[in-house]
Amino acid sequence: MPKLLALTGSPSAHSRTAVVADHALRHLIRSHSGFETARLAVRELPAADLLAARRGEPEIRRALEAVAEADGLIIATPVYKASYTGLLKAFLDLLPQDGLVGKTVLPLATGGSLAHVLTIDYALRPVLAALGARHVTAGRFVLDSSVERGSGPDRLRPEAEIDLLQAVDEFADALRATHPLLTPTAEALATAPAPATALTAAP
Numbered sequence: 001m002p003k004l005l006a007l008t009g010s011p012s013a014h015s016r017t018a019v020v021a022d023h024a025l026r027h028l029i030r031s032h033s034g035f036e037t038a039r040l041a042v043r044e045l046p047a048a049d050l051l052a053a054r055r056g057e058p059e060i061r062r063a064l065e066a067v068a069e070a071d072g073l074i075i076a077t078p079v080y081k082a083s084y085t086g087l088l089k090a091f092l093d094l095l096p097q098d099g100l101v102g103k104t105v106l107p108l109a110t111g112g113s114l115a116h117v118l119t120i121d122y123a124l125r126p127v128l129a130a131l132g133a134r135h136v137t138a139g140r141f142v143l144d145s146s147v148e149r150g151s152g153p154d155r156l157r158p159e160a161e162i163d164l165l166q167a168v169d170e171f172a173d174a175l176r177a178t179h180p181l182l183t184p185t186a187e188a189l190a191t192a193p194a195p196a197t198a199l200t201a202a203p
Contacts (some may be wrong), residue, residue, distance in 0.1 A: 003190025005070040007138035009077040021076040079111035106171040107139035
């Protein structure tokens with residue numbers, strides 16, 4: 001079964017970027033069958049090991065193995081200073097030069113202004129290509145204001161949701177081209193999704 005990893009590079013515990021990535025992952029689980037899914041929040045890795053590039057430490061090693069084993073990745077980041085986060089950069093720097101070879105990647109970014117909409121193409125995409133990604137599908141930039149938060153579940157505004165789900169469908173189609181046995185499901189979007197596996201460190 002093809003493996004899909006949702007990787008988020010926000011340093012915030014209450015991240016709009018994580019909301020967007022989770023929204024994308026839930027849609028993929030509901031509407032496209034046959035994937036084994038997991039999540040990895042870079043902020044949950046030990047900071048000292050991450051910054052010192054200690055690839056052999058258990059939690060860092062497990063995170064790198066999760067990337068190596070994935071067939072597809074959703075890589076999501078907020079935009080800081082017109083680029084992806086330093087946290088995500090620190091993790092991507094730990095990957096080998098061919099760390100994304102053979103993989104399909106969907107890049108997602110969030111930010112407060114449309115002035116940063118080109119961050120995916122001019123900052124993140126070149127790094128993913130340099131790491132050898134087989135196919136970097138058309139990414140999406142989601143405005144922070146499109147993430148609605150309240151007493152209930154976090155939601156996306158309808159226009160942002162439609163655009164994001166189209167990107168996820170294109171990503172699934174690209175993965176299906178690599179794994180022809182995958183077929184989409186006909187489940188309605190209101191159907192409760194199967195839970196994704198959280199990649200967490202052992203105590």
